[in-house]
Amino acid sequence: MDIVEQIVSGNVRATARLLRDIDDEIPSARAILKELYPHTGKAYVIGFTGSPGVGKSTLVDQLATRFRKEDLTVGILAVDPTSPFTGGAILGDRIRMQRHFLDPGVFIRSLATRGHFGGLTKSTNDMVNVLDAMGKDVILVETVGVGQDEVEIANSAHTTVLVTIPGMGDEIQAIKAGIMEIGNIFVVNKADREGSRKTIRELRNLIELGAKRRNGDDWEPPIVETEAVKSRGMEDLHEAIRNHRSFLLSTHTEKWREVLEKRARIQLMEALREEAFRTILARMEKDGNSFDLMVDQIVEKQSDPYTLVQEIIAKEMG
Amino acid sequence: MGKDRKLRILVAKPGLDGHDRGARVIARAFRDSGFEVIYTGCHQTPEQIVNTAIQEDVDLIGLSILSGAHTYSFPRIMELLKESNAEDIRVIGGGIFPLEDIPKLKGIGIREIFEPGAKLKDITDWVEQNISPRKAVAFEGK
Known part of the structure; x- marks a missing residue:
């Protein structure tokens, strides 16, 4: 059996190894991804985003348990930050997911951002495809704890869940664009805390103002109160996700098609950018045009990045 | 281009004691050496540890x-x-071991044992010198 067959038949080791190769940008991984692609398109992808400490990992853990009750298999991708100084990372999202470690129906992978901005890793979309091809029914993607502009997840997931906690949604925060606009579902976690009602009220106003427009008039993002550590509200969240999925799939709208197109567009763009860069770099190397030499030229003010890029394109792609 | 592969390490704490200070300190030292560290907390069973190591594809x-x-x-x-x-x-392995157990552990394939007093730099240096990231999956294409 080659690696493609192994992954499609659900082999954990083969899958885990390919994910590593994708993360490390090994060229052969792209050839494997190509072979896997016909096996994708079956999984439902749910993204979780929100500030650090709002309880994303715990929610993901709880939802995984919920989906397992229905006998659905679950893939989890959890992103944590890479240190910009050392390039190292401590990936600790698994701490909250221990009860799934022995369940063959759950595959968990921790990812480090490796300098990528946007809340995910450069490799996340490809990895989602691999977990899809290996047969996972539901894929839960947890972003790195984000601030205000890390909205990439909305282009990767079918349903995006924005998680917040009481006391974080001040009036000023609520008018900020970007992060608040990407939620198809809003979760107020740790809802037992003071200020919960106020946060929900503010979120409701916000949804009236903007989120509703973005989601199309037919979908009003629900606000779900949870206490993930106590499993409280998980049924509501599960139902909200189901409702959003039904909404996307309902035949009288073009919503499902829109989501598929959005994901396909991003993946094509990423693959093109990656391949174009790789190709040009390889040609430069072959022609003896050293990248490092150009860096020197810029530092010594003999040339500038703009001129050099024009020259590279003309020479290597002309 | 040829980017270096990143070393991935699972830091795990098997057994029932809940003192994970040492594990956390070593996790940080590994991170500061540029490794990707998967940290899973205390009370891990051998089964959990091995499953995690495989899913995370650690070295x-x-x-x-x-x-x-x-x-x-x-x-x-x-x-x-x-x-x-x-x-x-x-x-x-790192921690407290009866002296006579160390040869036994090495006998079953544990590569190195670090006892109390081992310097963080000795441990990270040892890893850098002895452990390298695994090779990419071979694929012929079709």
């Missing part, structure tokens, strides 16, 4: 132990790695 498992549980957990972990065809994942 090395670092086991922290203070409770004496190594006589059970270390051999069990080596056994499970073997059963899973994952013997290429190497294992080291």
